[in-house]
Amino acid sequence: MTQTRLDLARIRQARHVVDPVFLNTPLYRCEALEPVLGCAVSIKLETANPVRSFKGRGTELVASLLAGSAAPAAVCASAGNLGQALAWSGRTRGIDITVVAPRRAARVKLDRIRSLGARLELVDGDHEVARERAAAIARHEGIRLVEDSLDIETCEGAATIGLELVRSTPTFDTVLIALGGGALATGVGHVVRALAPGMEVVCVQPHGAPAMTLSWHARRVITTDSADTIADGVAGRRPIPAVLDDLLLVADDAVLVQEASITAGMRLLLDHAGLVVEPSAALGIAAILEDRDRFAGRHIVTIVCGSNIDMDAYRRLVGTSGVRI
Template structure:
């Protein structure tokens, strides 16, 4: 008989994890609920010590090793959060850990993994290359492989999130869960259905990595090279997890890169919490597929918060541009002394805060007696920009928004 994942496996995992991982809060968000048109409850797994749910599955697997296996050590192949989860709990239990990470792994995740005492091996331009190398290394050294998702002990550990969510918010009728390889959603769906058999479990993938969506919908969309949701950039679902998803998950939805960026920014602004791309796809799905969730009580897992600061900074800036709080304005002025000062003075009176100025003479099609001034300004939004442009034009300036 094929091994499967049961509710008792997840309850056993919960007993092993108790006191060693944080029972994270699951709380309602009034603001997000009003925006999304359904009752939204957030499970803050980004508050775990390694800032990700992944340590649940890693610890459940490691805790069941024999003494001989512990002595030899463990190996994991991961681009990020799983690596940190394995490294941290292996260090805590005095078990040697080797982590193989591909060359594209985010620097913040590589450094954190080293900080947790693991031996980090950077190998392979793709995740598959890194995995092949890691499996060979494990075989040569007799190390136990802790798979990021395709292991029932790992999936059982992740499933403890489902037990906690329904204990904390019993009224939930829908769970929206990110899918990479499928360990998280397999565990959560198993746990949730054991408590509430009619609960709806919806998976979310990115349009760039739609492997499980393909399997559920009979489609054949190709995977891309990269996504902002790098934690779920998996080209093939697990051999153990895919049958569980088919059996226990109602549907899988797709979201785009813009949807994910918007969700990251909303969580930062509204909930004051930092979430990486994979952790924001649940909210992205609520906003993109609004009608699907209207009036429901929806639980989202903010699965991780390990995002590169520069990436986060870029998302914030792009979000400000989209909302009109950051804009590039262009002015065509007479090329005379004081013209730039006049533009700046009027912008100041209109409440626009100048961020950047570019004064252009050579690289423009304007006649030689005129100059082009591009100004990046902070504003209060799109309506404020229109007010600024109207006032500048009324004052005799040729003005337009160019970005």
């Protein structure tokens, strides 16, 4: 494999740095989904931790490096999950954390960031506007700017998920990975390509936020003017060139799915797996729904990457207004 920015030895070492609360998340075959989807489906449940997403694996690495500095502080832009994770990792190590988020981000995510002791600044606009503001704060205050997917720690933290997947028995034919900035996809993809090259790596993104997928197919960065999707966790418009370079080396395919398929995937995960998930976490199921023939008869593993969603919004999306959850 041509070299990516990631390093397998560092990824293995990361398991000794990341708080065990984020490691060895449940991985199990969900037989109840199989008659509906037409293939064997296993779930890697990255919501079973204090921040209810995979992001804590990466922020643990970032925070471990910052903890030894004289006045540790960091700022990040986040739709919610990275901000929660960085706030959690910073709080346990005495690091001053600032999170810049779009004002329209999910309230449950914003409330959780505040409750974890981080300073929260809201901006009008989308994630790209928040990234620009976070960079300005970092320059002005002279503190660490944490950039998801660009900072290698966020990728190599996520890559520890790959180590857990490749050591499983039985092995999988395909791993379906939500694609946003690219930390999860490049991290898991790097490990799979190195240690389980027979496993197909398929990235999944919404049609309403297709920038990274379009870039992967074109083999060059393509930006979009807007992002319009319920999957706010993957709603970027400007792919990072270095991350795209990594993704081109580790992904076998990148596909786009419709909003209706995402909500259908969320509903299936509730009805057949008892899981309440945010839209980004249902992208893998959505991909199977839209191309059943491709995955028929195969053993698929999908990474359920987050469950931070306002429950009123969740009920509207999955049509459970009359159900107590």
